[in-house]
Amino acid sequence: MPDAESKEFHSLLFTFGNAVCHYHDLPVEPTEEDYAEWLEGLPANIKTDMESKGFEGCKTMLPFSRHVRERRDIHLEDFVKKEMGEETYARYQELVENRH
Template sequence: MIKVKHPIERINLQQEDFLKSMAEKDRDYHSLLFSFGNAAYLYYALPIEPTLEDYDEWLEGLPEDSFKRDMKADGFEFCKNILPFTRYVREKNDIGMDRFIRDKMGEESYSKYKSIFDREN
């Protein structure tokens, strides 16, 4: 049911058990959520080597608000592990999250997920 498996087997088993406990009508929806979440997990697990230059560029592109001030105060070493910055570095290096997830899920499942998610928001 879950198209994109989590890299940790224990979590795969928990996800499958959860789906088995659900009403049949809800399984497809939750299976899509797990697939999307697992693909996102894999995306953020891709190895990258952010540079100080990446950090400076990223900060420059942030709006002048409390987030930017906090990220400046926290510094490069801290920010090397936060999702917005690591996504910026991946995107900058042509590793786009949307394309990565679509490739993992397959076009049909990804489109189905997007149609449900877009309708809910």
């Protein structure tokens, strides 16, 4: 049977995951310019693969989604902290660090 800290961790992990999903669901429309800039920052082998998928194929990919939001100053960590609340987020981070 899981201990109390393990239950707390899994509950907070679920909350964290939901916040990340909300982040990626924000109505932000990527542009071809976003795509070109994102490609430039990728390692060569990944860049080639993403170019083969094209802009439309990459629109729903989480790394590209995050890049687009970050370019618009919607930062994942800040968003998740706000969604979860500062104290809850700090407790989640503490439990994550204790697991390593």
